[in-house]
Amino acid sequence: MAGKETNMYGLRPDQLYELQTAFHQIDTDHNGYISGDEMRTCLYRNNIGYSDADVQRVLAQMDFNRDGRVSYDEYMGFMSKIYRGLFDLIIKRVKTMEGLYRLPFNVVQCPNLKLKKPSWIRKPSNTMVLFGLLVSYFLVTAGVIYDIIVEPPSVGSTTDEYGHHKPVAFMAWRINGQYIMEGLAAAFMFTLGGLGFILLDQTNKPNMPRLNRVLMILCSFIFILVAYCATKIFIRIKMPSYLS
Structure with a gap:
């Protein structure tokens, strides 16, 4: 029966099953027909906003014999046309996009390069990667891009x-401005706090001696506490009334 219906409506078995399930969900009284009230109830149950005029318009398109109700065959015939139309439209658009993507390669052919990695290039160690990340983090938090563009004084x-003239390291009341020393001091504390969290994570390694673990935990908490307190002081200097 499923094979005959698949040939009749031109649908795949999964599409056929999906439409059959939807029909039985709409047909709440199981009389083999869909009425306007059943359609409205189904739409309301699935939070789909359709007016009565829209529901009647859709039912009129499905009702081929104009008897005021939609049978199973009418429903399957109408929905199978929509399924096949959408599928054909998708295939057509995919082929169009493939043609557009292939067009540049029909004009310009990619060179067949055989690149070989130089022998002097080696994979960096974990320590070098960590060092590079810390340096990058330090430079970014120090505002090196701002310093290059604006060129503020030290x-x-x-x-x-x-x-009397007195030197100041912090540009007070300026959130979007800083001196070079201000950025370096803040970046050092940010990096120190980040290093504290890294050390704290390293204490989870197995087979670490107890003394080493205790010392690393102590150092990590000291780094984090110093960074937090210094950053809080910096904020008080930068914005005197912010944390008061």
């Missing part, structure tokens, strides 16, 4: 009530 200066 430190600033301020004048007190007596007319």
Whole structure:
């Protein structure tokens, strides 16, 4: 029976099963027909917003013999046309995109290069990768890109009530501005805190001597605590009334 229906409607077995399941879910009284009330109930149950006019329009398109209700054959005939139409449309668009993608390669042929890795290039060790990450993190948090573009001074200066000039390392009240020393100091503390978390993670290694584990945990907590306190002080200097 399934094979005959597949040939009749031109659908794959999975598509046929999907449409049959949907029909039986809509046909709540199981009389073999879909009414307008059953269609509206199904749409409402699946949170699909259709007006009564839209429901009647769809049912009218399915109702080939105009008897006011949609039979199983009418439903399958209508939905199979939609399935086949969508499938043909997708295939057509895929072929069109494939043709567009192949067009440049029909004009320009990719060279057949046989590249060989030089013998002096070697895979970096884990320590070198970690060092590179820490240096990159330090430079980014230090605002090296800002320093290159804006070229701020190393430190600033301020004048007190007596007319004396004093150097300052932090550009107060400027969230989007900094001196070079300010960025380096903040980056050092950020990197120190990150290094503390890395050391704390290394304590989970098996077969580590107890003394080494205790020392690494102690150092990691010291690094994190110093970085946190220093960063909090920096924020108070940068924005005096922010944490008050």
